[in-house]
Amino acid sequence: MQKRFLIVDDMHQSICVLLAEAGIEAHYEPHISRPELLKIIKNYEGLLIRSKTDVDRELIDAATNLEVIGRAGAGLDKIDVQYVESKGIEILNAPEGNRDALAEHAMGLLLSMLNNIVKADAEVRNWIWDREGNRGDELSDKTIGIIGYGYMGQAFVQRLRAFDCRVLVYDKYKKGFGTKNVEEVSLAKLYDKADILSLHVPLNEETRAWIDKEFIMNFRKDIYLLNTARGEILPTKDLLELLDSGKVKGAALDVLDKEKFDKLTEEERNQFIDLFSRKNIVFSPHVGGWTFASYKRINEVLVGKIASHYHIEKEG
Incomplete structure (x- = not known):
């Protein structure tokens, strides 16, 4: 019997074709409401999401025939992983699809921060030609401390090698990955x-x-800080205090702890007004890993894993 998959978030147009080629019937409903989703999810073996849909107990309890949840991206923070796995449902994601895009974006943010590129651009546009005030720092004489050595961390390290800087990596859950180019270290040495x-x-x-x-x-x-992971890892309130004290000399942020600006409290809005006024911060709107190429590649990786999942199941 042909498997049926429901796609409830916007995805690259290739997704339905790729699923069809894998022998899967795809229903593309990116604008479906939560009540509608809860009503029809029992009719599907697969659910594909990005960042909009919360996969919680309510949804899983309604999804009585669900076998696979696919996340078109890397993070699984919208999924109640423990509960999903307790129901025997397979979770598949696609960090391989956007790791290169994320690594390139992280390099761009880092170089922009160290070389005052955003600040200098704004000044020149306002007829200010300040060379000394925009003197930059070079990566080659810096030690880069990285926390997390999964797909994203590894891709970023690969790009750093061209800059001849020292690279230290701490990962709580991985051991034995050190090489002549990457030093596996404790948090104490990173500090x-x-x-x-x-x-x-x-x-x-x-x-x-x-x-x-x-x-x-x-x-x-005193350090520079780069966050292309998730904003909730780094509280804005604490970052402001660290910037005020000079402990953080500058920051490059692709993510914020609150990204839905229309839902900010007055206190959160005031914190962001303060943050956005800082000239030693470079921002981007959570687009690390979000390129034209990665948008399609994520689909290819994810559908490949779905096909492999069912192939293994059939062989067993």
């Missing part, structure tokens, strides 16, 4: 040696608000 901290960890209960003021104050040096 002692890093000039720049780059975050590449998923959002979960362990990492939520983990990189706070107390964490950053452990660093011996």
